[in-house]
Amino acid sequence: MRAARAAGREVFGYNRSSAAVEAAGADGFDASNDLAATLDRAAREQALIVVAVPMPAVGGVLGEIARRAPGCPVTDVVSVKGPVAAEARARGLDARYVGGHPMAGTAESGWAAGDAALFEGATWVVSVDEGRDPAVWRRVAALALDCGAVVVPAASKEHDDAAARISHLPHVLAESLAIAGAQGGALALALAAGSFRDGTRVAGTAPALVDAMCEANSEALLLVLDEVLGTLREARAALAEHSSTSALTAAGHAARQELEHRGAGRKVIEGIVPGEPGWLEALREAGRAGAVLVALPGEDPR
Amino acid sequence: MRAARAAGREVFGYNRSSAAVEAAGADGFDASNDLAATLDRAAREQALIVVAVPMPAVGGVLGEIARRAPGCPVTDVVSVKGPVAAEARARGLDARYVGGHPMAGTAESGWAAGDAALFEGATWVVSVDEGRDPAVWRRVAALALDCGAVVVPAASKEHDDAAARISHLPHVLAESLAIAGAQGGALALALAAGSFRDGTRVAGTAPALVDAMCEANSEALLLVLDEVLGTLREARAALAEHSSTSALTAAGHAARQELEHRGAGRKVIEGIVPGEPGWLEALREAGRAGAVLVALPGEDPR
Structure with a gap:
């Protein structure tokens, strides 16, 4: 939440812990521990939902999303991508889901451990499995780029x-x-x-x-x-x-x-437009070669 | 040589490389590439001989020492202790040899890479195999301590x-x-x-x-x-x-x-006098428990 807001985005969040919600509120963030209300609001605002829970909790959360906000684009920041993609598929969210994994973090946890600059210069994997929706993909990649990361496209299995x-x-x-x-x-x-x-x-x-x-x-x-x-x-x-x-x-x-x-000659991905024929395979190939995306096509490189 | 001289000792050395000998000479050190002459001088002065060559060269050097300076105390700084002890035994130097291994070094080599402060605070293993001569052991441990290291006593096999x-x-x-x-x-x-x-x-x-x-x-x-x-x-x-x-x-x-x-509670070895009954076994036991020697008995701790 901190990094996205620092990038000028409107953010609101849910956490099941009242202590976390209070701490976020005290820092001026819009947080709630009412999952249903938060998802209803996400559905109304067509928000990009970012799932940030441990793997064992992913299925339950995606189930709630499918029930209350099935039209919202969904991503996640879990450290494995194949199992999360399988959970999304099982809950009928396949067309709205694009996985993510920012390669950054600390050994600490809790609201106080948050850091708006955590993703500056980090690599953020955005998955490019077959069947991804180019509009959702752009929204997820834009979030990563706005947070200061570079995007590494990779199939879930390759990640x-x-x-x-x-x-x-x-x-x-x-x-x-x-x-x-x-x-x-x-x-x-x-x-x-x-x-x-x-x-x-x-x-x-x-x-x-x-x-x-x-x-x-x-x-x-x-x-x-x-x-x-x-x-x-x-x-x-x-x-x-x-x-x-x-x-x-x-x-x-x-x-x-x-x-x-x-590090010497990191290649930058250019000219691959999400949605054009073959875009997923082209991005997978670029990621395999160690190349990174620093801007979405049509925008200035950051 | 640098560390021993910095500790106030008289040092002289042999190296087969003329370039190394010249570089040492230019820095005011007493160095030679005449092995026979250097060993004859060591024999006359009853010098402590420090063998600092790679393992494959150890046998040949110990053979020369056995021929020309069989009465000198001998130690080494090779990274394994059992094989060097076996070479010393095979050449009849068992009674004059006490192995050593300073746990310090750099990836560089050559005279220019030397550093008088290299052993400050380092651990220097001095071997306590059965049959060691207490007088030789004291000389080797004193060299390690003079160079600023702490001594860890260990049997060659345990090292x-x-x-x-x-x-x-x-x-x-x-x-x-x-x-x-x-x-x-x-x-x-x-x-x-x-x-x-x-x-x-x-x-x-x-x-x-x-x-x-x-x-x-x-x-x-x-x-x-x-x-x-x-x-x-x-x-x-x-x-x-x-x-x-x-x-x-x-x-x-x-x-x-x-x-x-x-690091919290490093034990210091005290009261074990080389030459007294059971000294080798007592030192082995102390080393096994992670204890270190910071001074020889009868001298002020450094």
């Missing part, structure tokens, strides 16, 4: 696979490394320095948050876990049989170089 | 196991994570943020350096790799069968907390 690799797997490996280190007792921890500290940092995240992320994306995470188990088994075999880790380190170093050089 | 856990495994996991991320292509790298960046940081290390560390400690690393493969397989099974990662995240979070609280 979830990427998130498993660059967000959920890092957490699983950090937890595993922390366990192996502590298994070495006080001596090992006394000798631990930068590589161990960096490699275990995100194991300091509250376990319930990590569980929620990983469990909601289990299908993609399982595939990536199998990949990394294969890499580690190969590395183990090479070390045991040939006393060598050079295949692993050559590939790992090259991969890390790709990340380091990524 | 190597700990190093596999907190230094070599982090590198292997970082390489594997980088590979899995890059496998997701440009889209995955475009979405990568803090957790992936931190988790892959040490994959930016030159592959040859990582290989040298890991391969020299392959025995301990293989055991730890099997442990982490077991942890990951269990996590995979729990996710596939019960859609849960909570066992992994609970254990990983607790382990990371241990690291974070480690």
Whole structure:
């Protein structure tokens, strides 16, 4: 809400917590804990509805939206996209739904943890699955751009696979490394320095948050876990049989170089107009190539 | 050499590279590329010899020391301790050798990369295998303390196991994570943020350096790799069968907390006098408990 209002938009919100609603009200925001009234108002005003609840609560909220505001465009900010898209489809909202995932956040929660500048310069995934409505897509992308983010278009499945690799797997490996280190007792921890500290940092995240992320994306995470188990088994075999880790380190170093050089020449998507023939496939292809949208066609680049 | 001289010690050195010897000479250091002459001088002056070469060169250097300066106390700064101790034993230097490993360094090398303050506040492992000579042990520990480090006493095997856990495994996991991320292509790298960046940081290390560390400690690393493969397989099974990662995240979070609280109450070793009955076992036990030596008995704590 803070970022959207800072961008000059009219915003109103629902939260089931009275404390959150009061805190938002005290800051001058238009908030309510009456879901039905909020959705009725959204339907009247044809508002863009942004669902920002944990995955297990998504189905129930989308059900209420389908009942009271079925004509409103709907997006979300949940960290997986495939399961949310499936819930929207199951509730007949497919034609009004376009998923979103801003890659920004903090470990804190609650109204006080909000920050109008949170999305400045962030990447915000906007899903481009087949069947999306170009008008809804424009509204969702415009919200992301207004909040200061750049838009990465991606199919839900491709987003979830990427998130498993660059967000959920890092957490699983950090937890595993922390366990192996502590298994070495006080001596090992006394000798631990930068590589161990960096490699275990995100194991300091509250376990319930990590569980929620990983469990909601289990299908993609399982595939990536199998990949990394294969890499580690190969590395183990090479070390045991040939006393060598050079295949692993050559590939790992090259991969890390790709990340380091990524920022250098970020491509900007231009000339793809939502609604024109092939626009969804064209955006998916651009996203796959690491390109980002910084403005909607017909508007000045920001 | 820089740190020892900054501590007020007389130092002289050998390097096979004429460029390094010249650079050290230009900085006013007493350096030579005549190994025989340097070892003859060490023998005359009963100098403490510090071997600072990569593991594959250790055997040859210890052979020269055994020929020309067999009475000198010898230590080293190599990142594994068991294999160096075995080389010393094989060359009849067992009674004069006490291994060392300062847990400090940079990714750079060469004379210009030296830094007299490198060891300030670092931990410096001094080995306490059975059969160590207390007089040699005191000289090696005194060098570490003079350079500003604290001494962690550890048996070679215990050091190597700990190093596999907190230094070599982090590198292997970082390489594997980088590979899995890059496998997701440009889209995955475009979405990568803090957790992936931190988790892959040490994959930016030159592959040859990582290989040298890991391969020299392959025995301990293989055991730890099997442990982490077991942890990951269990996590995979729990996710596939019960859609849960909570066992992994609970254990990983607790382990990371241990690291974070480690600094709080670091125990200081006092009252163990090298040479008194049971001193080696007493130091091993203290090191296992994460305790450090900040002064030799009979001297003021620094």
